[in-house]
Amino acid sequence: MALSPSLLYGLTGLMLFVIGLAALFTSPQLLGKILAVNIMASGIFLFLITLAHGSGTLIDPVPQAMVLTGIVVSVSSTAVALALLCRIEAAARPPAHLPKKKDEARQG
Amino acid sequence: MVNSGRKRVSPAHRPWLLLVLLLLFFAALAWVYLVPGSVPGGLARQVDASLVASGVSSRVTAVLLNFRAYDTLLECFILLLGVMVVWSLRSAGTTEPRQPAVGAILAALERLLLPLMILVAGYLLWAGSSQAGGAFQAGAILGGAGVLLLLDSSPFLDILPKKALVWGITLAPLFFLAVGVAALTQGRPFLTYRFQEASLVIVALEVAAAFSIGLCLATLFAGRLPEYESEPAQDKFAAKRGE
Amino acid sequence: MNLSPDSSAWIIWPVVVPLLGAVVCFLYKKKPRLAGHFFAVVTCGTSTVLGWQVLSQGVGRHLLGGWSPPLGISLRADGPAALMVMMTAVTGLGITLYSGGYFQSRLAGDSQDHRFRAQEQSFWPLWLLLWAALNGLFLSGDIFNIYISLELVALSSVGLTVLSGKPPSLVAAMRYLLVSLLGSLTFLLGVGFFYKAHGTLELAVISKALAPTPPVIMALALVSVGLMLKTALFPFHFWLPPAHANALAPVSAILSALVIKGSWYLFYRFWQGGGLLAAVGIVPALLGSVAIIWGAFQAFSQQRLKMLVAYSTVAQIGYLFVAFPLLVDSAGQGRDALFYFAISHSCAKAAMFLAAGTFFLQLGHDRIRDLAGVRQLLPVSSFAFALGGVSLMGLPPSGGFIAKYLLVSKAISQDLWWLALIAVVGSGLTAVYVFRAVSSVLSPHLLEERPLLVVAASMQWSALALALLAIVLGIMAPLPLALLEVT
Numbered sequence A: 001m002a003l004s005p006s007l008l009y010g011l012t013g014l015m016l017f018v019i020g021l022a023a024l025f026t027s028p029q030l031l032g033k034i035l036a037v038n039i040m041a042s043g044i045f046l047f048l049i050t051l052a053h054g055s056g057t058l059i060d061p062v063p064q065a066m067v068l069t070g071i072v073v074s075v076s077s078t079a080v081a082l083a084l085l086c087r088i089e090a091a092a093r094p095p096a097h098l099p100k101k102k103d104e105a106r107q108g
Numbered sequence B: 001m002v003n004s005g006r007k008r009v010s011p012a013h014r015p016w017l018l019l020v021l022l023l024l025f026f027a028a029l030a031w032v033y034l035v036p037g038s039v040p041g042g043l044a045r046q047v048d049a050s051l052v053a054s055g056v057s058s059r060v061t062a063v064l065l066n067f068r069a070y071d072t073l074l075e076c077f078i079l080l081l082g083v084m085v086v087w088s089l090r091s092a093g094t095t096e097p098r099q100p101a102v103g104a105i106l107a108a109l110e111r112l113l114l115p116l117m118i119l120v121a122g123y124l125l126w127a128g129s130s131q132a133g134g135a136f137q138a139g140a141i142l143g144g145a146g147v148l149l150l151l152d153s154s155p156f157l158d159i160l161p162k163k164a165l166v167w168g169i170t171l172a173p174l175f176f177l178a179v180g181v182a183a184l185t186q187g188r189p190f191l192t193y194r195f196q197e198a199s200l201v202i203v204a205l206e207v208a209a210a211f212s213i214g215l216c217l218a219t220l221f222a223g224r225l226p227e228y229e230s231e232p233a234q235d236k237f238a239a240k241r242g243e
Numbered sequence C: 001m002n003l004s005p006d007s008s009a010w011i012i013w014p015v016v017v018p019l020l021g022a023v024v025c026f027l028y029k030k031k032p033r034l035a036g037h038f039f040a041v042v043t044c045g046t047s048t049v050l051g052w053q054v055l056s057q058g059v060g061r062h063l064l065g066g067w068s069p070p071l072g073i074s075l076r077a078d079g080p081a082a083l084m085v086m087m088t089a090v091t092g093l094g095i096t097l098y099s100g101g102y103f104q105s106r107l108a109g110d111s112q113d114h115r116f117r118a119q120e121q122s123f124w125p126l127w128l129l130l131w132a133a134l135n136g137l138f139l140s141g142d143i144f145n146i147y148i149s150l151e152l153v154a155l156s157s158v159g160l161t162v163l164s165g166k167p168p169s170l171v172a173a174m175r176y177l178l179v180s181l182l183g184s185l186t187f188l189l190g191v192g193f194f195y196k197a198h199g200t201l202e203l204a205v206i207s208k209a210l211a212p213t214p215p216v217i218m219a220l221a222l223v224s225v226g227l228m229l230k231t232a233l234f235p236f237h238f239w240l241p242p243a244h245a246n247a248l249a250p251v252s253a254i255l256s257a258l259v260i261k262g263s264w265y266l267f268y269r270f271w272q273g274g275g276l277l278a279a280v281g282i283v284p285a286l287l288g289s290v291a292i293i294w295g296a297f298q299a300f301s302q303q304r305l306k307m308l309v310a311y312s313t314v315a316q317i318g319y320l321f322v323a324f325p326l327l328v329d330s331a332g333q334g335r336d337a338l339f340y341f342a343i344s345h346s347c348a349k350a351a352m353f354l355a356a357g358t359f360f361l362q363l364g365h366d367r368i369r370d371l372a373g374v375r376q377l378l379p380v381s382s383f384a385f386a387l388g389g390v391s392l393m394g395l396p397p398s399g400g401f402i403a404k405y406l407l408v409s410k411a412i413s414q415d416l417w418w419l420a421l422i423a424v425v426g427s428g429l430t431a432v433y434v435f436r437a438v439s440s441v442l443s444p445h446l447l448e449e450r451p452l453l454v455v456a457a458s459m460q461w462s463a464l465a466l467a468l469l470a471i472v473l474g475i476m477a478p479l480p481l482a483l484l485e486v487t
Helices: A005-026 A030-051 A061-092 A094-107 B006-013 B015-034 B044-054 B059-067 B069-090 B104-127 B135-151 B162-185 B195-222 B235-240 C013-027 C032-057 C079-109 C114-139 C143-164 C167-198 C203-208 C214-231 C240-245 C249-271 C282-300 C305-322 C333-363 C379-393 C399-413 C417-442 C457-475 C478-485
Strands: C060-063 C074-077
Touching (some): A005 A030, A005 B015, A030 A061, A061 B059, A061 B069, A061 B135, A061 C143, A061 C167, B015 C214, B044 B059, B059 B135, B069 B162, B069 C114, B069 C143, B104 B195, B135 B195, B162 C013, C013 C032, C032 C060, C032 C074, C032 C079, C032 C114, C032 C478, C079 C114, C079 C249, C079 C333, C079 C478, C143 C167, C167 C203, C167 C240, C203 C249, C214 C249, C214 C282, C240 C305, C249 C305, C282 C305, C282 C417, C333 C379, C333 C399, C379 C417, C379 C457, C399 C417, C399 C457
Antiparallel strands (some): C060 C074
């Protein structure tokens, strides 16, 4: 079977999904895990796009619409994850913030 | 929690095991993807057959805003939900002041790009009904323009009246619901457009969606409530009271 | 336009009303509690209409946009879907009434605190959006639309989990979010493979045509693993106890009673066709069996009441999966057992979490050994907690008893003795940890601590109403079972 560009993209997408999965399991940092999830999502989108070219000349717009919707969903969940990460970081080290405030007060 | 570390610790200790497992997983995925089977051919034909009735000539736009408009409605709600959660996370007064780090390059870039971005967004919106483009692309570019402004520490989210910001964010979800319910009250299924009005409704929905998406993206990037909303820090009491 | 005659408008209202409610609560910040109650009651009403219509007129379909599948998206209300919508409505109404009292009590205790006000302002829109997403999930007939609904459920659940703001709940919410995203993405990849294999996104077509070809098996495996992650079936349960136990009281109830049922219900939807069930239905059953035993042991060894109740959820999720091999033949008793577990667990677990939350609010802690005497302070809540425990154990005449009776008799009739044995052993183990908690709650010890604040009556009575419903479900069993027959 000839490896058409479309198939190559599909395989790349699946590979990205698996790479993201590996990073999600092994990354020690939360930010790394969030990025890993993003890579997985990108891989799936690439895979879905190739489905649009599945049948001959007609390009199927439904997978394209699915990807557009999926991207927005992924943006929203990433934003929530990053905001949550900031909040965890802020809650994890209050001592680091306190002296800073004192310094600022002195300067002011 | 005895069991909580299980999933994390073991792969870290045995990276080769994880590697082998994931390679096997990839091999399975790739094999299934490449295995020749009966190809049903997707929905391209159905979309083409109904394209005339949809009110737009772009097939992706027809899918997004007519055939599968309910997906798009829920998607607008996901963006709204993202803003809600991010705001609720930041409402406890943990925002750190932004450093005003405006370089000359950024300022110049902004002057050049902002009008262009708004123009391109408008064009994409207009092009969306017949070719590639549409509400999401336009919204993304508008969001990008907002991000550029925020990078410049331009407080446009703070200057904007609170009411305007909140209504702008909820514009697309509300408009979608209104269109859907209007169809229901006239005895048609949810989100059904009359043929003669379809193009107009779709364009209006696209404009609203692009606007709200752009605003949501910029707000998500800012990641905080506008300044006037932040309450004085009351966390000391809160922490003591538990829950 | 493909206007179809079978487009019943009553199907869409249980989704539209809470969506609108969420936006209104988001915009109208002055009295979110009032708006929240109003939209919760209306949602409950529209859900009841849906249940009644399905019961009297049979399966309903709503073709969104007037396009019939596979081009468009359809909503489909059959018996199981209607039962889940009704379960969400009833449990949701109880939780809503409790939440009103909960925020009222906390604000009355410390009216200066902006934090509680902000919590309440965020709670109502998130809760209504979650409700809408769950209803959308139960009714949706399109697998990509289900993916979006799943994400809506996940993000709003995470938003609700972080409301408490305590560091443990933040970390738990982060883990919950990551697991949820992993589950959704796995599900989405499965959706992609289904689309490749079938060329359609319609759930009814896909679940009927589960042929054992490689793409379909891969798709089903991906979808199932994604949904098991989200339902926290053993061994994917690790994220659930901290997330559920560290949330605000009403949020714990929402997560444990309702949210996990969403992904579990989808699991049922994908497998209900039965094609592959005979071959691999044993896998969810085995995982469920381990969950029942493991969850019970973990629950028993907890020091905090809310952690105990959360681990009990891990164990009860096991029951939601053990009956899957029984779905193979079409007599429907296996399905009845599954759904009876779901609805009685929903009422009982909501009651227990709400009562535990009331104890926490009143005492400032939920250490099990220091709870003695709480029944003098909160007699109604204590009674509700005990009644919820009765239903979990499966004592007659509770809903839990009917579920276990259906399960055991069906398992024996199919010569699956080990399954019946697991169910009975699980009941015994449940009794052990429930007794441990209940004996502490009901012990006649005098409490020295003074209550922290006055608890609103609605907090106590809403929990009791749900607990009583969990019991009454055993007596009124014919009604839900008749609804389930509509397919």
